[in-house]
Amino acid sequence: MCLSIPVRIIEIEGDTARVSAGGTVFTAGLQLVQDAKPGDYVLLHAGFAIQKITDEEASEILSLLDEMEDPDKKQE
Amino acid sequence: MKFIDGYRDRDLTDRLARQIRKAAAGTYTFMEVCGGHTAAIRRFGIHSLLPEGIRLISGPGCPVCVTGKGFVDRLSVYAGLKDVIITLYGDLMRIPGSGGRSLEKARAEGADVRIVFSSLDALSTARNNPGKKVIFAGIGFETTAPGTAAALQIAYRENISNFMVISAHKIMPPAMEAILKEGTRLNGFICPGHVAAITGSGIFDFIPRNYGIGCVVSGFEPADILLSVLMLISQVNANQPSTEIQYNRVVTEKGNLVAKEVMNEVFESCDTEWRGLGLIGGSGLIIRKKYERHDAESVIQVKVVESPDDGHCICGDILRGLREPSDCGLFGKACNPGEPVGACMVSEEGTCHTWHKYRLSDG
Numbered sequence: 001m002c003l004s005i006p007v008r009i010i011e012i013e014g015d016t017a018r019v020s021a022g023g024t025v026f027t028a029g030l031q032l033v034q035d036a037k038p039g040d041y042v043l044l045h046a047g048f049a050i051q052k053i054t055d056e057e058a059s060e061i062l063s064l065l066d067e068m069e070d071p072d073k074k075q076e
Numbered sequence: 077m078k079f080i081d082g083y084r085d086r087d088l089t090d091r092l093a094r095q096i097r098k099a100a101a102g103t104y105t106f107m108e109v110c111g112g113h114t115a116a117i118r119r120f121g122i123h124s125l126l127p128e129g130i131r132l133i134s135g136p137g138c139p140v141c142v143t144g145k146g147f148v149d150r151l152s153v154y155a156g157l158k159d160v161i162i163t164l165y166g167d168l169m170r171i172p173g174s175g176g177r178s179l180e181k182a183r184a185e186g187a188d189v190r191i192v193f194s195s196l197d198a199l200s201t202a203r204n205n206p207g208k209k210v211i212f213a214g215i216g217f218e219t220t221a222p223g224t225a226a227a228l229q230i231a232y233r234e235n236i237s238n239f240m241v242i243s244a245h246k247i248m249p250p251a252m253e254a255i256l257k258e259g260t261r262l263n264g265f266i267c268p269g270h271v272a273a274i275t276g277s278g279i280f281d282f283i284p285r286n287y288g289i290g291c292v293v294s295g296f297e298p299a300d301i302l303l304s305v306l307m308l309i310s311q312v313n314a315n316q317p318s319t320e321i322q323y324n325r326v327v328t329e330k331g332n333l334v335a336k337e338v339m340n341e342v343f344e345s346c347d348t349e350w351r352g353l354g355l356i357g358g359s360g361l362i363i364r365k366k367y368e369r370h371d372a373e374s375v376i377q378v379k380v381v382e383s384p385d386d387g388h389c390i391c392g393d394i395l396r397g398l399r400e401p402s403d404c405g406l407f408g409k410a411c412n413p414g415e416p417v418g419a420c421m422v423s424e425e426g427t428c429h430t431w432h433k434y435r436l437s438d439g
């Protein structure tokens with residue numbers, strides 16, 4: 001029951017959105033988020049969008065690692 | 077999939093594991109509070125990527141597991157009443173109540189018990205069955221409670237008078253504090269990312285401040301968890317415990333203000349019983365008076381007789397990080413996912429269930 005998955009909003013009607021996760025479509029209540037728009041990524045949990053997901057990506061961890069593995073790079 | 081694949085990349089996780097081995101000096105015990113983390117750690121074999129000295133232990137963050145037997149007993153009593161439909165999350169269906177009696181058994185005996193994915197589905201069930209009382213079993217932490225609250229607000233506004241909730245919702249920080257007070261020895265918490273998506277990371281600040289234990293709010297993919305472990309190691313090495321957010325694509329310091337407001341408008345805090353941890357002050361959420369006509373416990377009063385535990389199941393110790401499933405004599409034998417004895421074996425996020433499911437792949 002605790003599963004939460006990142007989904008993309010396809011369309012919105014009133015307080016309900018159609019959202020997609022890797023091609024599977026679900027409906028999500030929008031009562032708990034503000035200003036959600038089609039195209040936004042949100043976290044879906046027990047039928048509700050519970051938070052917007054910002055565009056931070058795994059590549060940010062990569063740059064962090066680059067710095068750790070080669071600390072001199074930072075000063076360049 | 078976006079926000080998933082990148083965080084499972086093998087090269088990335090190998091590089092993180094290398095940094096962890098480099099940074100680790102001595103032994104560390106970190107508790108992953110959330111059952112979702114326990115499941116991810118087992119599923120992705122995170123243990124096998126960590127050096128010997130780092131121990132990850134599971135905490136009390138599986139809502140189904142910490143829900144007292146009394147709650148299942150209460151639902152069973154409601155299920156037995158005339159013209160009542162019980163709606164619940166699938167995980168609750170097979171949790172044994174007193175004398176091993178689960179809702180699944182109640183259903184087999186003719187009770188109307190239905191699995192839903194959302195409180196909104198329970199609300200639709202109420203709309204579609206105006207002649208019946210539809211009771212939704214509200215369980216879960218801060219991640220799930222706002223959804224239950226939103227359904228209650230809709231029922232109130234639209235006067236869907238046959239929709240009711242019985243709340244066993246709980247909040248996380250008091251349980252984490254209880255664990256520290258009990259003396260479970262930890263060097264840091266891997267904090268529940270989806271709880272914090274709602275509450276914000278700020279709710280954990282009292283832990284480094286008052287107990288000197290670091291908190292890193294973590295995501296659920298392998299790279300998230302490894303980076304969180306690395307962050308905790310750095311905190312311990314520098315002797316600078318603090319609250320940090322690893323899962324910053326979803327979590328902020330303040331959290332989701334709309335969801336918090338909805339939750340606070342409907343619920344207020346109360347003392348509540350946790351399986352394994354006992355009564356914890358201010359750790360439960362009950363329905364405010366304004367919504368009492370949708371509060372099953374105030375509309376339909378029932379008498380529930382709970383029988384004591386049989387004493388063999390050690391779920392309680394496992395939820396406190398004191399023992400592991402392999403310490404239980406029933407594990408994998410009398411107790412297995414097909415025939416669970418305790419709640420920790422039922423839920424997908426339960427430690428015993430997770431161990432049973434992945435033990436072959438993780439030695």
Ligand code: SF4
Nearest residue numbers: 389390404411418428
């Ligand atoms: S293996 Fe079963 S009986 Fe033993 S602690 Fe886990 S849930 Fe309880």
